[in-house]
Amino acid sequence: MNTQTLKKPDIHISKGQTVTGKWHKKSYHVVKELGSGAIGTVYLCVYQNVQVALKVSKQSHSITSEVNVLKAFKKVQGHSLGPSLIDTDDYIAPNGYVYSFYVMEYISGDDLPDFINRNGQEWLITLLIGFAKDLQALHDQGYVFGDLKTDNLIVSRRPAKLKWVDVGGTTLQGRAIKEYTEFYDRAYWQMGTRKADPGYDLFALAMVVLRIFYPDGFSKGNNPRKTLNQKIQLAIRSESLKKLLIKMINGEMNEAIEVKDYLLEDVMKQTHHTHVRQKRLVPDKQTETSYHPFLEVFSILSVSGLCYMYVTLFL
Amino acid sequence: MRTGTLKQILLITDGCSNQGENPASVATIIAEQGITVNVIGIMEDEQTEQPTGLLEVEEIASCGRGVSQIVYKQALSQTVQTVTKQAMNETLQGVVNKELQQILGSPRTMEELPPEQRGEVMEVVDELGETCDLEVLVLVDTSASMANKLPTVQEALIDLSISMNARIGRSRFSIYQFPGRKKPIQQLVDWTGKLDSITSIFSKLASGGVTPTGPALKEAMHQFGKKSLKRRLFHNEYPDVEEA
Numbered sequence: 150m151n152t153q154t155l156k157k158p159d160i161h162i163s164k165g166q167t168v169t170g171k172w173h174k175k176s177y178h179v180v181k182e183l184g185s186g187a188i189g190t191v192y193l194c195v196y197q198n199v200q201v202a203l204k205v206s207k208q209s210h211s212i213t214s215e216v217n218v219l220k221a222f223k224k225v226q227g228h229s230l231g232p233s234l235i236d237t238d239d240y241i242a243p244n245g246y247v248y249s250f251y252v253m254e255y256i257s258g259d260d261l262p263d264f265i266n267r268n269g270q271e272w273l274i275t276l277l278i279g280f281a282k283d284l285q286a287l288h289d290q291g292y293v294f295g296d297l298k299t300d301n302l303i304v305s306r307r308p309a310k311l312k313w314v315d316v317g318g319t320t321l322q323g324r325a326i327k328e329y330t331e332f333y334d335r336a337y338w339q340m341g342t343r344k345a346d347p348g349y350d351l352f353a354l355a356m357v358v359l360r361i362f363y364p365d366g367f368s369k370g371n372n373p374r375k376t377l378n379q380k381i382q383l384a385i386r387s388e389s390l391k392k393l394l395i396k397m398i399n400g401e402m403n404e405a406i407e408v409k410d411y412l413l414e415d416v417m418k419q420t421h422h423t424h425v426r427q428k429r430l431v432p433d434k435q436t437e438t439s440y441h442p443f444l445e446v447f448s449i450l451s452v453s454g455l456c457y458m459y460v461t462l463f464l
Numbered sequence: 465m466r467t468g469t470l471k472q473i474l475l476i477t478d479g480c481s482n483q484g485e486n487p488a489s490v491a492t493i494i495a496e497q498g499i500t501v502n503v504i505g506i507m508e509d510e511q512t513e514q515p516t517g518l519l520e521v522e523e524i525a526s527c528g529r530g531v532s533q534i535v536y537k538q539a540l541s542q543t544v545q546t547v548t549k550q551a552m553n554e555t556l557q558g559v560v561n562k563e564l565q566q567i568l569g570s571p572r573t574m575e576e577l578p579p580e581q582r583g584e585v586m587e588v589v590d591e592l593g594e595t596c597d598l599e600v601l602v603l604v605d606t607s608a609s610m611a612n613k614l615p616t617v618q619e620a621l622i623d624l625s626i627s628m629n630a631r632i633g634r635s636r637f638s639i640y641q642f643p644g645r646k647k648p649i650q651q652l653v654d655w656t657g658k659l660d661s662i663t664s665i666f667s668k669l670a671s672g673g674v675t676p677t678g679p680a681l682k683e684a685m686h687q688f689g690k691k692s693l694k695r696r697l698f699h700n701e702y703p704d705v706e707e708a
Contacts, residue, residue: 172579210589213579213585213586249579325594325628336626
């Protein structure tokens, strides 16, 4: 618990309240709190019957910084980098203080570990491929995400895609990382600096993957490098994923696109193998060996096809 | 835009002062010298309410035009950085606001601008924060009750230097403890850029129940003066004012 003793008190908005902007006069009806962090609190709101996310903070400059980042992303939309910005304004609270806020698109979905545990680990690779591509686009814009962690990610539904929801840590490349969380921080693990470069995000991404297998995290011990290696060896079954994570934490990958290429190549190899193996298998064993959604669909179709033929021929 | 080297004193303590001048009034004088005074108050793990002794923390920081925060020791690392960065940001915003006043005539601060225009001003503040030089004098209360918190303090300071050194601008730190043996404060680490290599600096503890926060702050203020004088004499290539 932190008790900030600045002049301006923290802001608490309860559900049912309405937040009206000082400048643009738009009103947002607060539904519930979505989460709060070091910088501010995010609320789920309704504006003209549409669900939106509203982030409010007592630190006006942080809100302005984040708005700057979201605006920069807007310029490269089409390839949507993060939630789109809807409004930015000031809220005059009943206590008389002015709090800055911004409103962005609300992305609903699941927490990454929950999603993987429910839908199976093969999804991890699929999600990572898409995410690495987005990360590359962000890096190409000259930014580094910074505070990449499980809490800042969401798996959106239809299509299932890993997306980031909080851009508070986004930093221009070459500068000092604005915000970070120890467990995901390269410098905390003594594996490099806290300067914003693409490798910083890739390190954090590897830790996001590890966090799925260690929901409570783990301490760094006397030899952080050794600890990380051990934890990877223990948790990850796939040899190729193990190799990739080790490369990512050791800074041997400099670009997100390398991660995507590595994973894609690996998937192609695996599909090829399964394909070859599958030819020799009896049809009803297919369901057990398929590791790919496509194969799953294929096997279900073939089984139901057989059933249909059985029904039409013998009954 | 010009900003001098930003100067900060970071006071880390767990109780209220009980000897010498009033620390809040000393902090006012220090702030007048262009040095910000930030204060972090550490609570015991079992404390649930803010102890009265720590009320002073807020007062010192507001007189010293700095930032204050009260935390449990586990949150110290993160807090030391938040406080340092926030104080930097506020000082720089002060500089930028002054500039805005000159350009726009009437007294204006960033908050009074419409949100659309704040973005560009913020970029200037961010840029200054990244490139300005920073000097932090860390003043650690090493009275008996602090003993079990000192290893955490040291870790937090090392982490602070890692963060600040990732910036483009130059950062320098020095660490003092108080009370000293015979003087109000005792130097532990002289001005240096990197704290990564420091080991068990708090080994020599001063015992006794006195906490002379006021005199310690006053003495700390003079450490900036001494250093800049020396620097002017010997290192002319490192000017006090930086072009940003």
